[in-house]
Amino acid sequence: MREMRDTLRATFSRVLRLENRRRAPRPGRLEHIDDARRRLTIYLPPGYERVESRYPVLYMQDGQNLFEPERAFVPGQPWHLAEAADAAIADRAAEPMIIVGVDHGGPARIDEYTPTRDESRQAGGKADAYARTLIDTIKPLIDSRYRTIPDDTATGGSKPAKLETGAMVRVPLFINEGEILRIDTRTGEYLSRGKN
Secondary structure (H helix, E strand, C coil): CHHHHHHHHHHHHHHHCCCCCCCCCCCCEEEEECCCCCCEEEEECCCCCCCCCCEEEEEECCHHHCCCHHHCCCCCCCCCHHHHHHHHHHCCCCCCCEEEEECCCHHHHHHHHCCCEECCCCEECCHHHHHHHHHHHHHHHHHHHCCEEEEEEEEECCCCCCHHHCCCCCCCCCCCCCEEEEEECCCCEEEEEEEC
């Protein structure tokens, strides 16, 4: 059946000189929230404004590096996460999702992302407080403003398993790349871990 569809599409395109309007992925759009404890950049998937669907949410750390060239740590070199999400959604390699970029705390970045204090560097040890901010402030804010699936949430960052190494909830310190942790977002309790 696929061959017939491709044949018909090619024939109609050639005979009617129709351009394929979907050659480039449809872009999602970005919004910003500045009334949380830090700046949030929200990627909404293509069609978000036209469809009443609910979406899973991916919370990404180092939010200023994800989308916009003028905000990236290395000026002009963002991670192009919106473009990657648009392409993955268009190719059906990923389901449409909301992505929340959470800006780090500037000089407090090492403190927020490190679960234990390093006395020799006078840094770290505040990851639990940062995790509570994600769970108690940022996630409820996003769930109240956007059509999310509240129980379908994941976190990510610039290093594999950064928050999952004990920062979010008192879980084992060593987590292998590709492992998934299940966390009750209402209580912050660690539930289980498994392979991807």
